[in-house]
Amino acid sequence: xxxxxxxxxxxxxxxxxxxxxxxxxxxxxxxxxxxxxxxxxxxxxxxxxxxxxxxxxxxxxxxxxxxxxxxxxxxxxxxxxxxxxxxxxxxxxxxxxxxxxxxxxxxxxxxxxxxxxxxxxxxxxxxxxxxxxxxxxxxxxxxxxxxxxxxxx
Amino acid sequence: xxxxxxxxxxxxxxxxxxxxxxxxxxxxxxxxxxxxxxxxxxxxxxxxxxxxxxxxxxxxxxxxxxxxxxxxxxxxxxxxxxxxxxxxxxxxxxxxxxxxxxxxxxxxxxxxxxxxxxxxxxxxxxxxxxxxxxxxxxxxxxxxxxxxxxxxx
Amino acid sequence: xxxxxxxxxxxxxxxxxxxxxxxxxxxxxxxxxxxxxxxxxxxxxxxxxxxxxxxxxxxxxxxxxxxxxxxxxxxxxxxxxxxxxxxxxxxxxxxxxxxxxxxxxxxxxxxxxxxxxxxxxxxxxxxxxxxxxxxxxxxxxxxxxxxxxxxxx
Amino acid sequence: xxxxxxxxxxxxxxxxxxxxxxxxxxxxxxxxxxxxxxxxxxxxxxxxxxxxxxxxxxxxxxxxxxxxxxxxxxxxxxxxxxxxxxxxxxxxxxxxxxxxxxxxxxxxxxxxxxxxxxxxxxxxxxxxxxxxxxxxxxxxxxxxxxxxxxxxx
Numbered sequence: 001x002x003x004x005x006x007x008x009x010x011x012x013x014x015x016x017x018x019x020x021x022x023x024x025x026x027x028x029x030x031x032x033x034x035x036x037x038x039x040x041x042x043x044x045x046x047x048x049x050x051x052x053x054x055x056x057x058x059x060x061x062x063x064x065x066x067x068x069x070x071x072x073x074x075x076x077x078x079x080x081x082x083x084x085x086x087x088x089x090x091x092x093x094x095x096x097x098x099x100x101x102x103x104x105x106x107x108x109x110x111x112x113x114x115x116x117x118x119x120x121x122x123x124x125x126x127x128x129x130x131x132x133x134x135x136x137x138x139x140x141x142x143x144x145x146x147x148x149x150x151x152x153x
Numbered sequence: 154x155x156x157x158x159x160x161x162x163x164x165x166x167x168x169x170x171x172x173x174x175x176x177x178x179x180x181x182x183x184x185x186x187x188x189x190x191x192x193x194x195x196x197x198x199x200x201x202x203x204x205x206x207x208x209x210x211x212x213x214x215x216x217x218x219x220x221x222x223x224x225x226x227x228x229x230x231x232x233x234x235x236x237x238x239x240x241x242x243x244x245x246x247x248x249x250x251x252x253x254x255x256x257x258x259x260x261x262x263x264x265x266x267x268x269x270x271x272x273x274x275x276x277x278x279x280x281x282x283x284x285x286x287x288x289x290x291x292x293x294x295x296x297x298x299x300x301x302x303x304x305x306x
Numbered sequence: 307x308x309x310x311x312x313x314x315x316x317x318x319x320x321x322x323x324x325x326x327x328x329x330x331x332x333x334x335x336x337x338x339x340x341x342x343x344x345x346x347x348x349x350x351x352x353x354x355x356x357x358x359x360x361x362x363x364x365x366x367x368x369x370x371x372x373x374x375x376x377x378x379x380x381x382x383x384x385x386x387x388x389x390x391x392x393x394x395x396x397x398x399x400x401x402x403x404x405x406x407x408x409x410x411x412x413x414x415x416x417x418x419x420x421x422x423x424x425x426x427x428x429x430x431x432x433x434x435x436x437x438x439x440x441x442x443x444x445x446x447x448x449x450x451x452x453x454x455x456x457x458x459x
Numbered sequence: 460x461x462x463x464x465x466x467x468x469x470x471x472x473x474x475x476x477x478x479x480x481x482x483x484x485x486x487x488x489x490x491x492x493x494x495x496x497x498x499x500x501x502x503x504x505x506x507x508x509x510x511x512x513x514x515x516x517x518x519x520x521x522x523x524x525x526x527x528x529x530x531x532x533x534x535x536x537x538x539x540x541x542x543x544x545x546x547x548x549x550x551x552x553x554x555x556x557x558x559x560x561x562x563x564x565x566x567x568x569x570x571x572x573x574x575x576x577x578x579x580x581x582x583x584x585x586x587x588x589x590x591x592x593x594x595x596x597x598x599x600x601x602x603x604x605x606x607x608x609x610x611x612x
Contacts, residue, residue: 039541039548044503050295056198057295074548079543082498085533089498142203142210145298192388192395197350225389235345235383242345242380363601431563448509448516451604459612 001146004130006121008113009033010068012097014080016087021066021095023129029062030132030151033123035070035099035111038078038086046138047120048090053141054148055094061152070111070119075101085125126151157283160184160276161266163221165250167233169240174219174248180282182215183304188252188264188274190221191239193230199291200273201243206294208247212266214305220249223264223272228254279304313337313429315418316374317406320386321394324401334433336457341376341405341427344384344392352444353426354396356432358427360454361400361445362389367458373402376417376425381407399414399449463589466490466582467572469527471556473539475546480525480554482588486544488521490592490608492582494529494558497537497545499578506579506595509548512600513607515554520611526555529570529578534560585610 009023010033023031034051036043048063048067055065087096089096099108114123117136124133124147133147162176163186176184187204189196201220208218224231233251240249252261267276270289277286277300286300315329316339322341329337340357354373363372377384386404393402405414420429423442430439430453439453463609468482469492480490482490493510495502514524530537539557546555558567571580583592583606592606 039544041549053295057293057299074541074544075540075543077166079536082533082536082541085536086500089533090500140204140210141294142298145295145300146210146302149299149302150306153303192391193395227388230385230388230391232383233454234379235388236379238345238383243347326566327478359601363599363605378598446516447600448512448604451606452516452608453604455608458610 006130007125007131008110010066010097011100011109011113012068013100014098016084016096017093018095018097021059021064021097021124023050027063027129028127029064030127030148031125032063032065032148033068033096033124033125034065035068035114035116035119035121037069037071037073037119038076038083040136043120044090047122048092050139050144051122052090052094053067054144057145058152060149063148063152065094067092067094068077068098069096070100070108070116070121072107072118089150091096123150124148125134157281160278160282160284161263163219163250164253164266165221166253166263167251169237169249170246171248171250174217174250176278176282178304179217179247181215181280181299183280184278185216185218185286186221186276186278187218187247187299188221188267188269188272188276190224190226192227192273193272195291196273197243200275201245204275204298205245205247206245207297210298211301211305216301216305218247220245220247221250221252221263223252223261223269223274224254225260225264225271226260228258239260277301277304308456310434313435313437314416314430316372316403317415317419318374318403319406320404322390322402323399324403327370327401327403328395329400329431329435332370332433334345336433336438336454337431338369338371338454339374339429339431340371340400341374341420341422341425341429343375343377343379343425344389345380348444349426350396353428354398356445356447356450357428358398360398360450363451364454364458369392369458373398373400373401374400374405374416376405376414376422376427377407378417380425381411430454430457463587466584466588466590467569469556470559470568470572471526471527472559475543475555476552477554477556480523480556482584485523486588487586488523489586489607490584491522491524491607492527492584493524493526493553494573494575494578494580494582496528496530496532496578497542500535501597502579503549506553506581508550509598509603510581511549511551511553516604516608517607517611522607522611524553526553527558527569528555529558529567529575529580530560531566531570531577534564553600582609583607583610
């Protein structure tokens with residue numbers, strides 16, 4: 001059996017749709033972390049709308065959904081100003097943080113801490129701050145709904 | 154607050170993919186009842202594949218998914234022989250029962266007992282035999298996944 | 307270069323949505339023949355709605371769209387009565403003919419004449435009665451629209 | 460009957476996937492002009508993949524498909540550098556031109572000349588340089604395929 005792994009703190013340089021958040025401050029609540037890039041086709045077509053849907057569907061619960069803009073390529077194109085326009089055009093209402101740039105311009109800080117393989121990635125964090133699920137690529141809606149309900153229950 | 158409603162027993166004249174089942178015999182397990190007709194476009198396009206998907210996704214749990222063929226129109230077209238061909242062509246592996254014909258050729262027995270409005274209808278029954286959810290029409294995958302996980306938890 | 311092949315006459319035992327039709331009588335008009343079975347998942351999900359869409363989209367032209375119910379399996383399930391219910395439930399308005407049963411209960415007559423490999427199959431016939439295109443499986447909407455426009459032009 | 464309208468020349472400040480093009484230089488060939496913005500959800504989900512599909516499907520013909528990046532909002536986000544990343548991520552191979560910025564930072568030049576209402580917009584231009592079709596919003600694949608075949612025929 002795996003030892004439960006503590007979720008590393010997120011490092012965010014700018015927030016949209018929310019005051020600044022930390023996982024430490026959210027301890028006691030389940031958190032869905034959706035790592036995306038605004039120019040990642042799989043994120044735009046599926047992952048990001050799915051996270052936004054979870055945010056709206058579980059609004060009456062204490063689940064917190066956080067979109068994390070983890071830019072690891074095309075840095076000049078995916079600026080915070082561009083992300084702001086993206087959020088506006090796609091009518092995203094979930095909290096969205098910009099993952100802090102890494103040294104040397106490569107992988108951003110939170111992405112590195114979690115060892116994410118790319119975007120979209122989804123991390124579900126339990127009330128006790130441990131990682132319940134860490135997936136890369138397309139997540140099935142039914143499976144995600146079940147996982148969130150388990151984390152809430 | 155609503156009084157929890159006991160799920161009426163199902164009345165099935167023929168089973169596919171399963172030995173005969175009763176809700177009484179399944180007491181203690183959550184049950185997803187998917188009422189459909191093989192010539193109902195909304196069932197074929199969405200509801201029935203969704204129930205089959207739930208059957209496969211929660212196979213490691215003690216959820217029981219039951220498809221119920223609730224023929225209330227076009228009786229001559231939707232015979233058990235036709236249903237058998239449908240099950241074969243759509244590769245359905247969940248348990249499927251034919252809802253017992255009502256007197257006078259109208260609504261079948263189980264459909265009447267549950268007061269279903271049409272097909273597809275979905276009823277989620279808790280471990281204690283009470284109805285947790287009763288929906289008509291298209292169900293969202295994420296919401297269904299969450300409801301099943303709650304019933305299991 | 308291939309020699310243009312003359313389209314064999316269709317053999318239909320019963321018509322829905324239309325008086326009896328023959329390719330001979332339609333000579334001078336382009337004809338789209340959509341071979342399907344009401345229990346064929348690929349037909350129901352894609353091919354048959356696509357043929358119905360072509361029927362409606364090109365209504366102002368002299369294109370004739372004919373659905374051909376080519377039952378080669380599950381004969382007891384896909385009777386004319388069942389087909390009639392299917393046409394009603396799926397709101398099909400194109401002309402639909404039941405392909406004449408073959409001797410021995412296997413492939414029906416028209417299907418054999420055309421050497422169709424299964425359902426869905428689509429045959430586009432030119433104004434001069436020759437076969438312009440014969441495809442098996444999923445047809446792309448854009449490609450089909452272009453082919454029909456060429457046949458009309 | 461409408462008088463055929465001559466297609467105004469396009470004004471492009473930068474090209475991707477192509478040497479500079481003009482409608483004058485393309486006279487004699489049909490041209491499909493797809494006006495889009497990289498942050499327009501309807502373009503990304505439908506219009507732009509559709510134009511790319513037409514580009515690939517009619518590659519053996521003399522149809523010319525031109526994507527026109529008509530930025531009329533969020534100018535800071537939709538720079539040529541951002542567009543280049545978008546083209547790379549979405550694997551677009553059709554010719555794409557950046558519509559020349561209008562005076563005052565509003566509607567770009569070509570968009571104004573054509574009186575486009577927004578993005579996505581599609582303009583089909585005949586061999587003689589007249590506008591055959593000008594649509595705004597979602598175009599049906601089958602209808603577009605038919606229109607292109609007519610323009611080619």
